Amino acid sequence: MWEGSTSGVTKVLRPSMENSSVIPTAPGPCENLSCFMVLSTREQTAIGVLSLLAGGVALLENGLVLGVIACSPALRRRPTYLFMGSLALADLLASVFYPASFLDFHLFMRHDGPAASLFKLGGVTLAFSGSVGSLLLTAVDRFLCLHRSHSYRVVLTQRRALLALLLLWTSTLLVSFLPLMGWRCSTELWPACTELFPYVSLSFLVCWTAAVLLELLVILAAYAMILWKARLHTAAMAALQAATAPQRARVRLDLQLARTLSLVLLILVGCWLPVLGFMLADVSMVLSRTQRRAFAFCSMLCLVNSAVNPLLYALRCQEIRLALVVRLRCLTGGGACCRPRAGTPPPRGSGQTQPEMSGTGISSYGLTTPWGSKQEVGMGVQEEGGRGGGAGGGDGGGV
Numbered sequence: 001m002w003e004g005s006t007s008g009v010t011k012v013l014r015p016s017m018e019n020s021s022v023i024p025t026a027p028g029p030c031e032n033l034s035c036f037m038v039l040s041t042r043e044q045t046a047i048g049v050l051s052l053l054a055g056g057v058a059l060l061e062n063g064l065v066l067g068v069i070a071c072s073p074a075l076r077r078r079p080t081y082l083f084m085g086s087l088a089l090a091d092l093l094a095s096v097f098y099p100a101s102f103l104d105f106h107l108f109m110r111h112d113g114p115a116a117s118l119f120k121l122g123g124v125t126l127a128f129s130g131s132v133g134s135l136l137l138t139a140v141d142r143f144l145c146l147h148r149s150h151s152y153r154v155v156l157t158q159r160r161a162l163l164a165l166l167l168l169w170t171s172t173l174l175v176s177f178l179p180l181m182g183w184r185c186s187t188e189l190w191p192a193c194t195e196l197f198p199y200v201s202l203s204f205l206v207c208w209t210a211a212v213l214l215e216l217l218v219i220l221a222a223y224a225m226i227l228w229k230a231r232l233h234t235a236a237m238a239a240l241q242a243a244t245a246p247q248r249a250r251v252r253l254d255l256q257l258a259r260t261l262s263l264v265l266l267i268l269v270g271c272w273l274p275v276l277g278f279m280l281a282d283v284s285m286v287l288s289r290t291q292r293r294a295f296a297f298c299s300m301l302c303l304v305n306s307a308v309n310p311l312l313y314a315l316r317c318q319e320i321r322l323a324l325v326v327r328l329r330c331l332t333g334g335g336a337c338c339r340p341r342a343g344t345p346p347p348r349g350s351g352q353t354q355p356e357m358s359g360t361g362i363s364s365y366g367l368t369t370p371w372g373s374k375q376e377v378g379m380g381v382q383e384e385g386g387r388g389g390g391a392g393g394g395d396g397g398g399v
Helices: 030-034 042-072 081-107 114-147 149-155 157-176 203-241 245-284 289-313 320-334
Strands: none
Touching: 030 245, 042 081, 042 289, 081 114, 081 149, 081 289, 081 320, 114 157, 114 203, 114 289, 203 245, 203 320, 245 289
C-alpha cells in the first residue's frame, strides 16, 4: 500500500513504490496531467454539451432570481429571501466555474501547473460548497419558522441572517482555497494523492466530503421534522368530526406538501450522493479508469442540481414571481418602474398584507405551489394565534 506523505490517509490497494524498480523519473507517466484525462472523444463531447446546456440554464435562472431579489428592497429585508439570494449566487458561480473548468481541462487539454489547477478547482469547490451551505441555511430557516412560529421574527432577524451568510461565505472561501494555500499533495503527480483531482491531498478530500455529508444530513433531518409536523397536523385535521371545506383543503395541502418535500429531498440526495460516494471510494481504494469516467458523468449532477434549485426554491414562490412580473413589465415599458409611495395599498394578490402560510407554515418559501386562496391556506397549526402576526412565516411580512 501507498500512504500520502502529507495527508496521513492510507490508500488501499495502491502498490508500494518504496522498493519498486519501476519508479519513473520526472516527469513520470502522468506528464501534463495525462493520467487524469480518462474520457474518450465522444465522452468529452457529450459531457461538454451537457455542461454547456445545464450551465446555460442555471446561469439564466439564477441570474434572474438574483436580479429580482437584488432589485426588490422589500425582499432583501427578509432573511428567507436573503438565503434564496445566497443560493442563487452560489449556483450562478457553479454555472460559470464548472463548465469553464471542465471544458478547459478535458476538451481544450490545457496542462496547468499546480497553482492554476488548484485555483480553478477552488472556484468550483467554492460554488458547490456555497450552494450546499445555502441549502442548509434555507432548511434551518424553514425549521425555525415552523417550530418557533411565535418568535420567528425575534430569533431570525435580518442582522442575524446577514451574519450567518457572512460566516458561510467566509468559511467557504477559506476552505475552498486551502489546497492553493498549501494543503496539497507533496508528491505532485506521481504517485497521485487522489485519482480524481490533480495535486489534491487525500486528507483535504476526506474533510471536504465529510463536511458536505454532514450538511446534507442536517438538511434531511430538518425536512424530516417538517414532514413529521405536517403528518401530525394532517392526522389532527382528519380526526375532527364533520370537517369543514377549509379543513379538508388543509388536509390536502399537507399531503401535497409531503410529496413536494419528498421530491426536494430525492433530487438533493440523487444529485450529491453519487459524487460523494466516488470521493469516499477514492480515499479507500484505487479507482479504475471506468470508475473515473463514471465520476465525470456523475459530477454533472451537481451542475444539474444548480439548475433545478431555482425551480424548487425561488421561482415557485409567489412573491418572487410577482416581483419578476413587475420587473419584466418595467423593462418592456408595460408598467411603472418607480416604487409605490408610502401609504399606497399593495396590489391585489401581492402578498403584502398577509404572509402566505401553509398548514406547516412554509409555503411562502417557494417550496410548494400556492394552492388555494390566502384565506384558505393562512390557517395552519398556529390557528389559535390568529392570522395577525402569530405565525412567523417569511419574516412576518410580504413583498
